[in-house]
Amino acid sequence: MTLAAQRWPAFAEPIAGRKRPGARTVYRMELAKMRRLIRVRVIAVLAIIGPFLAVAALHLQSATPGDTAFGQWVHVSGFAIPMVVLGFAAQWIAPGLAAVVAGDIFSAEDHFGTWKTVLTRSCSRGQLFTGKFLAALTFGLALGLLLTVTDLLAGLLAGTQPVVGLGGQLVPAGHATLLVVLSYLSDLPPLLGFTALAVLLSVVSRSSVVGIGGVVAITFLLQVVTLLSLPAWAQLALLSTPFQAWHGFWAQPAFYGEFSWGLVTCAGWFAACAAGSWLVFRRRTIGVAP
Amino acid sequence: MVAVTEAGPAETGSAEALSAVAARGVSKWFGPATALDAVDFTVRPGDVHGLLGPNGAGKTTLLALLFGLILPDEGTLRLFGRTRAEAGAGWLDGVGGFVETPRFYPYLSGRRNLAVLAGLDGGDAAGLIDAALDRVGLTGARQQKVRGYSLGMRQRLGLAAAMLRRPRLLILDEPANGMDPAGTRDLRTALRHLARDGVTVVLSSHDMAQVEEICDSVTVLHQGRAMYAGRLDAMRARAPDPVWRLHTSDDGAAAEAARHLPGVKTGARDDGGLVVFAAQDRLDDYVLHLGRGGIAVRGLVLDVTPLEALFFQLTGDTAEQAKEVS
Numbered sequence A: 001m002t003l004a005a006q007r008w009p010a011f012a013e014p015i016a017g018r019k020r021p022g023a024r025t026v027y028r029m030e031l032a033k034m035r036r037l038i039r040v041r042v043i044a045v046l047a048i049i050g051p052f053l054a055v056a057a058l059h060l061q062s063a064t065p066g067d068t069a070f071g072q073w074v075h076v077s078g079f080a081i082p083m084v085v086l087g088f089a090a091q092w093i094a095p096g097l098a099a100v101v102a103g104d105i106f107s108a109e110d111h112f113g114t115w116k117t118v119l120t121r122s123c124s125r126g127q128l129f130t131g132k133f134l135a136a137l138t139f140g141l142a143l144g145l146l147l148t149v150t151d152l153l154a155g156l157l158a159g160t161q162p163v164v165g166l167g168g169q170l171v172p173a174g175h176a177t178l179l180v181v182l183s184y185l186s187d188l189p190p191l192l193g194f195t196a197l198a199v200l201l202s203v204v205s206r207s208s209v210v211g212i213g214g215v216v217a218i219t220f221l222l223q224v225v226t227l228l229s230l231p232a233w234a235q236l237a238l239l240s241t242p243f244q245a246w247h248g249f250w251a252q253p254a255f256y257g258e259f260s261w262g263l264v265t266c267a268g269w270f271a272a273c274a275a276g277s278w279l280v281f282r283r284r285t286i287g288v289a290p
Numbered sequence B: 001m002v003a004v005t006e007a008g009p010a011e012t013g014s015a016e017a018l019s020a021v022a023a024r025g026v027s028k029w030f031g032p033a034t035a036l037d038a039v040d041f042t043v044r045p046g047d048v049h050g051l052l053g054p055n056g057a058g059k060t061t062l063l064a065l066l067f068g069l070i071l072p073d074e075g076t077l078r079l080f081g082r083t084r085a086e087a088g089a090g091w092l093d094g095v096g097g098f099v100e101t102p103r104f105y106p107y108l109s110g111r112r113n114l115a116v117l118a119g120l121d122g123g124d125a126a127g128l129i130d131a132a133l134d135r136v137g138l139t140g141a142r143q144q145k146v147r148g149y150s151l152g153m154r155q156r157l158g159l160a161a162a163m164l165r166r167p168r169l170l171i172l173d174e175p176a177n178g179m180d181p182a183g184t185r186d187l188r189t190a191l192r193h194l195a196r197d198g199v200t201v202v203l204s205s206h207d208m209a210q211v212e213e214i215c216d217s218v219t220v221l222h223q224g225r226a227m228y229a230g231r232l233d234a235m236r237a238r239a240p241d242p243v244w245r246l247h248t249s250d251d252g253a254a255a256e257a258a259r260h261l262p263g264v265k266t267g268a269r270d271d272g273g274l275v276v277f278a279a280q281d282r283l284d285d286y287v288l289h290l291g292r293g294g295i296a297v298r299g300l301v302l303d304v305t306p307l308e309a310l311f312f313q314l315t316g317d318t319a320e321q322a323k324e325v326s
Helices: A023-035 A038-060 A080-092 A094-102 A108-110 A113-121 A125-158 A173-186 A189-207 A208-227 A232-237 A240-250 A256-283 B009-018 B059-066 B084-090 B110-121 B124-133 B149-161 B181-196 B208-214 B232-239 B251-257 B280-292 B304-315 B319-325
Strands: B021-030 B035-045 B050-051 B074-080 B095-098 B169-173 B200-205 B217-222 B225-231 B243-248 B264-266 B273-278 B298-305
Touching: A023 A125, A023 B110, A038 A080, A038 A094, A038 A125, A080 A094, A080 A125, A080 A173, A080 A208, A080 A240, A080 B149, A080 B280, A094 A125, A094 A189, A094 A208, A108 A113, A108 A189, A108 A208, A113 A125, A125 A173, A125 A189, A125 A256, A173 A189, A173 A240, A189 A208, A189 A240, A189 A256, A232 A240, A240 A256, A240 B050, A256 B169, B009 B084, B009 B251, B021 B059, B035 B074, B035 B217, B050 B059, B050 B181, B050 B208, B059 B074, B059 B169, B059 B200, B084 B232, B110 B149, B110 B304, B124 B149, B149 B169, B149 B181, B181 B200, B200 B208, B208 B304, B217 B232, B217 B304, B225 B232, B225 B251, B225 B304, B243 B251, B251 B264, B251 B273, B251 B280, B280 B298
Parallel strands: B035 B225, B050 B200, B050 B217, B095 B169, B169 B200
Antiparallel strands: B021 B035, B021 B074, B217 B225, B243 B273, B243 B298, B264 B273
């Protein structure tokens, strides 16, 4: 059928039941688009099978990662395994994985040239920004929670013997399960902070390479900076520091000061990145050059 | 060059209130570059209005302003009698279309792209997707990823996406770009049908012949200025003689013969033959005169229509330059 074959009577009628869409609609659309992305599916599969592969790899070798927290106990207790994975993955990998979506969710529209398409619909810039930002956060949260579940399950599969805590105390299975979950949850705030940072880089640079690669580079840089003898306040201000807050949960006696400071640090980074992203996005000229 | 508009200042107030689009003194600068310079034009409801001009004339900037993608630095723009400040979030209610080539998510199918856009429109737009795809002839390609679409298919998908909004005002930037001749013909017919159903259409083009076929009114832009804004028939009345390309058995004698005929002017073409400026009846006399003088006419082609000639006058291009560009 051709363009001219029929008239467009249905399209000329008054709009029926149109309710102005809001940020929630944008959020839903972004999640629908996200589900279609191959890289999102790959990350989800890796997050599910990765911990089990890690358990299998640890079982195949007699040596232990003794220089990391809980490393010496990986052949003794299954609870040590998710903590070793957390100590490594949270600081080096998770920010980059979260940035795969957050660092691309705005700049992909620049790359595809689709800002003009979506901004000529019924949603405002504010609604688009909110919906996209929430979708990026949702991916970061979902990734963190998925890793919590799969890492814990992989650990339980390896064994439920009591584990030795960081204060040398023996932690029984039930309490160890709780501490593993709390440790993973305590890494969500910095993960969301890195998500907001990825969004900022994506908005400012309009480039997914910068949005994703920038976060990976900053993650490495922060790890290097952590090795320097910085004043305590400077250490606490780094976005990577809260990833270590769970150490206090496993101490004897337990302490939560670092976790509380970490929340403040993450909130500060998050607010600054979110506000900066919005200010840049709100003033942006879309799609027309002289 | 002198800018011409149909309506004088006294008429503009009531016209703006009744018009689908009204621009008054709209200017836009990008740094030191002037994209639009005090542009005035009005589009009546139900008209097909052409924004005409060479590349860089300001057509796309003007369309981006209509969509609110950018803001004017000076002047007032009204859609259906309301400024953007007055309309607020409802500025684009009843407005659909695209600026530059329609762009979509390449990793999604045509249908899923429309589903995303319909979601952003709200209401019952999603229920129109299949009908819209059918109308633009993309039913067979609806499940195909957009990355595999040709330019013409994207233009069709852009039209379908615009129609999901059930627009009272349809704004299209070079809509025939990339379409094959049949698609272009269908597009013209579709736009006329839409106008008959009460939809106002504003489209940009650099092709005068295309605009001449489907538009009721036109704004000619050149270097950001509106050189003409008004009805197409009024423009026709001002149009100069058409330009013809003539090849004869003796071009020198043919040029000499033209000197003795009123209303006929000739010039030599660089590639041989003559360029003839003459109305149709004068040209008929000229051709008969050549025949009686024993000069054979080997080729006669309409090179520039009267409206094209006026367009070139308004935009300061010579016919030859414009032909090279087009």
